[in-house]
Amino acid sequence: MRGMNVTETGSETGSGSDELIFFVNGKKIVERNADPEMTLLTYLRRKLGLTGTKLGCAEGGCGACTVMLSRYQTHTQQLLHFAVNACLAPVCSLHLVAVTTVEGIGSVARKLHPVQERIARAHGSQCGFCTPGIVMSMYALLRNNATPKMADVEEAFHGNLCRCTGYRPILEGFKTFTVEGGCCGGEGRKNGCCMASEKSSEEDADEASPLFNAADFAPFDPTQEVIFPPELMSLTKAQKSASLRFRGDRAVWLQPDSLDEFLRLKWEHPDARVVVGNTEVGIEVKFKNMVYPVILAPAFIPELNTVTHTEGGIVFGAACTLSHMGAVLKQAVATLPPHQTEVFLAVLEQLRWFAGLQIRNVAAVGGNIMTASPISDLNPVFMAAGCKLTLIDKDGSRVVQMDDAFFTGYRRTILRPQEVLLSIEIPYSKKTQFVSAFKQSPRREDDISTVTTAMSVTFTPQTDIVEDLRLSYGGMAPTTVLAKKTASRLLGRRWGEELLQVACSSLAEEMTLDPSVPGGMVTYRRTLTLSLFYKFYLTVLQKLREQGVNVEEVGSDCLSATEIYHQETPSSVQVYQVVPKERSQEDMVGRPMMHLSALKQATGEAVYCDDIPLYENELYLALVTSTKAHANILSIDTSAAECLPGVVCCVFADDIPGSNATGPIEYDETVFAHHQVCFLFLSDQSGDSVRFMTMLMMFPSCLQVTCVGHIIGAVVADTQLHAQRAAKAVRIQYEELQPIITIQEAIAAQSFYQPIRTIEMGDLEAGFKQADHILEGEMHIGGQEHFYLETNITLAVPQEEDGEMELFVSTQSATKTQSLVAKALGVPANRVVVRVKRMGGGFGGKESRTTILSTVVAVAANKLKRPVRCMLDRDEDMLITGGRHPFYGKYKVGFLNSGKVVALDVSYYSNTGNSMDLSLSVLERALFHMENSYSIANVRGRGFLCRTNLTSNTAFRGFGGPQGMLVAENWIADVAQILGRPAEEVRRLNLYVEGESTPYNQILHQFTLDRCWDECLSRSRYQERRAAIDLYNRKNRWTKRGLAIVPTKFGISFTAVFLNQAGALVHIYTDGSVLLTHGGTEMGQGLHTKMIQVASRVLGIPCSKIHISETSTNTVPNTSATAASASSDLNGAAVQKACEILVKRLEPYKTKNPKGSWEDWVIAAYFDRVNLSANGFYKTPDLGYDFDTNSGRAFNYFSYGVACSEVEIDCLTGAHKNLSTTIVMDVGHSLNPAIDIGQVEGAFMQGLGLFTLEELHYSPQGVLLTRGPGSYKIPAFGDIPTQLTVSLLRDAPNDKAIFASKAVGEPPLFLAASVFFAIKDAISAARAESGISGPFRLDSPASAERIRNACSDQFTKLCPPAEPGTFTPWSVQV
Ligand SMILES: Cc1cc2nc3c(=O)[nH]c(=O)nc-3n(C[C@H](O)[C@H](O)[C@H](O)COP(=O)(O)OP(=O)(O)OC[C@H]3O[C@@H](n4cnc5c(N)ncnc54)[C@H](O)[C@@H]3O)c2cc1C
């Protein structure tokens, strides 16, 4: 061990490194060149080849990289196991640590760990990219607690995200480890689920609800776990000094082991960065390009880790982790008198929703204080409680009180450069002191605060007279602040109504925000300061009364405002029709078979694109993209980049041997920004008809960018780090041009792509004349980021001969990638092979936009004749690949007194972005779904594609349908509200019936929506629920419940007719094994599993004999993208045809040897020289809609579904809870109920994100501000409805698709609109309390901000919004 004070160079930052010793999965690693800037994740994946641990975000926000660390603590002689994010853990912090990764706990070949087995068999792994991280979170929990409760399981997943499953099956699988066991755990469930509704009739006897049998699971035996490496134990015990030094290219890591040494080093290196958990510094280095040449790691200094109980409170060393602090405080709360622990409880309340467990396990309390973030969740409590901080340097220490003088500015404190924080004392509370803390964030779990606050009041004993008051807020200024003026105004006052009035008006005056403030949400944030005070007021009132002080009683209707949010353990039911008993056990069609890759995904053995080992001479590419939305490029300077280590070359448009023009349908994009003729586009709108004049004005050729994120060039280097650093060093000068960012700006400028689409039926004028009422309204629906857990990646490998190139791509569209790469390289398509093994999620985001990366990488690989790889970072992916189109809908509806809608005139405007991509088809689908499920005699729908300077938007599950239908549901809800009729009655009245025609003249056959509706009403106990909700709402002023039932009808087919085709290739080998290939790609949706089920039935052999290896352009050519929910229909039919051909060829051998086996027939056919390979081809018949004549079939058939949801909103904060959802979905005769229910639940949760949570923020200049899980929130575990029932409609006919099944990928997504309208229902109840009735505008998503602002009351009135146009907002609605 090297001492810190003497080195070869005389300084700690001299050359030379210590050995870093750690263990990975029991194997000893001795690293002599540990790089302080390298994370554990990079080390595992790149240096050790352990690719089971995934990279999803690199910012601690998704949990895909979760591993378990174990450390032997010599002072307690105990082993500590804890889950961490490998993407933030510096490898240098791991000296004498045991790392366990997903590979270390089990494998398919060796033995599965029960955690791996249960998540797979419970259908909790779809694309599988999140699965290793989830497995490791659960594993770490079980290592600490072999008999957890469900609440522990839920807490363990606060830091994990899954975009596919909807979380329910994961929780259900892991419930079997818990003491509750639930209906499916413990003893294992038998022939039914205890949560399932009672079978009501004979008819239901063939319905089942268990999707797995827990009795089949291997038992969990905690004594069989991998042991802590004995050698590591000995090394730890023998360790005398923990002082270490590791030196990298740009930074040195100094790990002192004594306080004196730490202080001396800080004295000598005042600019050194102190790092403990690295959860803040890691983000700065990765995303803010910060370089810290000297890193001081004090995690092992005893004084910084000590916890001391003093007379005044508990003192925590600054390096104590938040998990440790939480455990100590919980213990104190359990043992101390309650009056002493008010502050502790407030800290614990903040910790409950502080990040995820992986972060809390490493993040230090000192790190939170010293980051001095204005939205720190702990600093408000520390400030309100008057905590004492001990600051120390080489010359001594000083104690300061945490108040607003401690923070001197944004992320600045009073600490001198040489000083560090030694400890914090959290005081006991006094007998007459009450403390509360509140955190409000867009999402409950793992989210940063919008406003966070702590409040402490002390009364004169036995009275309600305020003696001391501290109100501390985060999120209201560049630092945590105290509302000092308000506090002083309230001193000496009695805790009553008058004080409340003064407090509110004073807070409204004191807690102001500039209307342009970063983070926006100005009205909401200001209102929260009042609303949260009101919660505190009520809470204290209650506590005073409990102490016998004479204060007014809190009305029973206000009590719910004082309740602390808690998530109830979810319960669920899944119902599907079982296959008839007489069916052969080998016929797997219709059975809940597990996703065939699930086990490999759970063990980390499933190979994703970036898991492919590095080629020997492989290079890495990083993109150079525009930082301006609309600009001419004046110059590009690559000189600085080219001098950086590892850089091989830069790539620009001139390096393209073929064509730079690209795009999935129209070639209106470029691979790299290129010199182009600039033109001016003028248009003019008059009356109802839109007339365009285009005037081309020739300008000198200019290099133009048309969105932030527009690809300008790329840098290729030896490693990812080097390429990314160099890409950032490319200097670009712009001449900015006026951008168009929002739909409203595009409308004002008449900036539209052509054509403008119209669907019209009936006589609109007559319809409006017939109407008793006419309603006009509008709504905006925000966009959505796909957030597939695996970002876009391409690995391009040039071959030696004939310009061939092989590409490994995470794409839904192998053929499109092939053709666009060939076009860019200027070679025929037959030289390019695109291979897709599996994707870590797609959702439409990898349908067309993947090609923009693939072509760039291919051009670079071609230029250098070396393999080149690029996996986008999460922020890059969000910036450059586009998402769901934001929509603006404007409507005029005519309806009768009965509620019957007789006329609809609706216009849709989509924010298309800077290229067409698939936007026309998306818009068309919105129009095809403009009436959702309602029969309207007179309709006109028009669609406009707004050309803006945003990244081109693209396909996303639902493909415009959800936007089209949400507007429809909005007006129908408004119609009901205007008439004062129950919304479900008005909806039911307008529902289609069998044989009716859509506005595009398609007759509805085999119409099952009415059956879905009735079943949903009864399964959800709708009327009973409604009555209970009305009663609840009468009894509660500040929380309201809402209910809505919403139908969906989703057209199945690609609307571009030619895409409705598919091919399959089936080989039978002489040993009887079958290799199946088809045109579809696997992105987690279980397509390959279903295709094997289909082939198994047709060939009459077990699924185990059939294998699918990958999708590739050299096996099945000219494939359509795996999209439009139609892949099982199309590829299933192609597989069926190919298999039927083979069955026919084998028939003679079967007839000849009827008792023989499959293998006998195959080998006999082979010796008889029979071709044992066949391809199948399928095209959907009778399709072809024509917009000009409004004729021809647009869709092959429709999928139907209905959902009923109940929510509860907190009117004071805008938070909401999803209490219950019941879904009835028609998936025809399900090919695989487990996969189909997984699709229903996954789609529903994605829709829930779309309509209630996920918000993309753009600056007025078109810069995307939300570029990662830290700022963009997809639903988490806690967002699933507490009760979730999914029922697949029984006896559902479909004569249009394979084995009478139906498409399921997209249709259920819209059902989450039931949550949106339940929220709207609840808001209506809240508004009624303030005397406001009638329809109101609520845009999507129904975020906490929108909910709170819509619940107008005395608090919102005190915080009116600034006059629009008088300021530049932080973000705009695009
Ligand atoms: C995914 C994620 C979620 C998060 N969620 C939340 C949240 O919900 N609420 C919230 O408030 N924060 C949150 N954070 C922020 C962060 O986790 C906390 O601020 C954490 O407490 C920082 O601790 P650390 O040990 O990791 O700090 P580090 O990154 O190691 O250090 C942070 C800063 O503190 C300084 N520092 C650390 N110790 C000392 C010391 N003893 N003396 C002087 N300076 C010191 C460092 O020099 C550095 O500037 C989140 C972060 C991530 C990545």
Ligand code: FES
């Ligand atoms: S990759 Fe580490 S948390 Fe997302």
Ligand code: FES
């Ligand atoms: S299975 Fe969880 S992200 Fe795909």
